[in-house]
Amino acid sequence: MKIAYFSSYPPKACGIATYALALRKTIKDRDHSIEDFVVAIDDREQGYSYGSSVKFHFWDKDGTSYQTAAEFINNSDANIVDIQHEFGLYGEKVNTETVGNNNGENFLIFLRALKKPVVTTLHMVYRKPPKKHISVVKEICDRSNKVVVLAHIAKKFLTEKYDINPDKIVVIPHGAPNVPKYATAFFKEMLGFDKKEILISSFGLIRPKKGYEYLIEAMAEVKKRFPNAKLLLAGRAHPQKSPEYYQILKDKVKELRLKDSVKFVNKFVNYPDLINYLMATNIFVAPFLVMEQVSSGTLLYAMGAGRACVSTPFDYAKEALANNRGILVPPEDASKIAEAIIRLIDHPKIRHRMQNESYKYARQQIWSKTSKQYVSLFKEIIS
Structure with a gap:
């Protein structure tokens, strides 16, 4: 079997690239024995310096290259094409009001020209989709033999x-890290924290709608009860989406006099x-403001590391943290975030139970199990 990844x-x-x-x-x-190659989509005209696995790549805003990419795959000896799809990935700006500058046509040019069996993973599925989005x-x-989604x-x-016909849809979980559930002390010291500090963390590209300003405000309340609490925000400021947001967060830290209590890792x-940061973490927080989100690698990875989680109730979080596997808090509510964090620090038994339940849930979704399901699906389609 030979797989072409798009x-x-x-x-x-x-x-999506990490996935x-x-x-x-x-x-x-x-x-x-499985062979493969990658056709990669660039978000900048000059492209990237890829490894040898990438055999073809193109700028996402070059409409003619989508046809060329399809022809490249058609002329290859690949048996099946694995597509990772998210609106916005293919040179289009998409939200719940608009499908994009060309209504998704860039990607459809590629898909219409493709002549190989296709499995498409849909990373973005809206609860309230606009009419054009539906089409x-x-x-x-x-046009896909099967579509994969990451949550029920x-x-x-x-x-x-x-x-959509439910027979066309296969649920294959995101994939979680296969790591033991270590205590935090060693990793805290390795990363320069005191082992007695309570480390609260969040990760991902720093951009508006992530809700980090509310997490920082919550830390001001947490610090009043627990002066040894620290917040770690790790992630690069998103280059296309308001780099000034990163500065807004830093200004808020200064305003609330939290300079010694909040650490930014801008990369x-x-x-x-990521695994080292999570291993050092006591409580992971996902304060996201966009509720129509049906996957979250950072949240699942935190669960896979056996960490207690606090999150706003976006669609994926409601499924992943059900049955008291975590605490859900309203969006844009610093006081509720603080209340949840303080509760978990105050009640170690509750925190440890959530850690165990999170870990147990994520163990059913480790990457080796996810990849096994994909391979079985590919073989079923090819045969």
């Missing part, structure tokens, strides 16, 4: 809101660093 790909710094790399690596680790997603599903709530939305967090 996705953004490292060194591009984005969640594609992890999926490709764990599939190769599972079966060394684009329907065509993606029609996403399958529910596709069947109920987009009228894209790679996998080894």
Whole structure:
């Protein structure tokens, strides 16, 4: 079997690229006989310096290259094409009001020209999709042999809101790290924290709608009760989406006199660093403001490291943290975030129970199990 991956790909710094790399690596680790190559989408005209696995790449805003990319794959000896899809990845700005500058046509040019079996993973499925969005997603599903979603709530939305045949949809969880559940002390000291400090953390590209300003405000309340609490915000300021937001966060830290209590790590967090940060963490917080989000690698990775989690009730979090696996708080509410953090610090038994339940949940979704499901699906389609 030979797989052609169509996705953004490292060194591009984005969640889809990280996902594609992890999926490709764990599939190769599972079966060394499987061959593959990557067709990568660049978000800048000059492209990136890719490794040897990337055989073709192009600028996402060059409409003619989508046809060329499809022809490249058609002329290859690939048996199947694995596509990672998220609106906005293919040179289009997309939200719940608009599908994009060209209504998703860039990606559809590629998909219409493709002549190989296709599995498309949909990372973005809206609870309240606009009409044009529905037609684009329907065509993606029609032209794919199967579509993969990362959570059961996403399958529910596709069947109920987009009228997609449920037989076309396969739920394969995101993929979680396969790591032991260590105590935090060693990792805190390795990263320069005191082992007695209470470390609260969050990770990802720093951009508006992440809600980090409310987490910083919550820390001011947490510090009153627990002076040894520290906040770690790790992630690069998003280059296209308001770098000034990063400065707003820093100004808020200064305003609240939290300079010694909040640490910023302004870089894209790679996998080894992410695991080390999570291993040092006592409480992970996802204060996101966009509720229509059907996947979150950072939240699942925190659960996979066995950490207690606090999150706003975006769609994926409601599924992942159900059955008291974590605490859900309203968006834009610093006082409720602080209340949840303080509760977890105040009640170690509750925190430890949540850690155990989170870890148990994520263990069912480690990357080796996710890759096994993808390989089985690919083989089923090819045969």
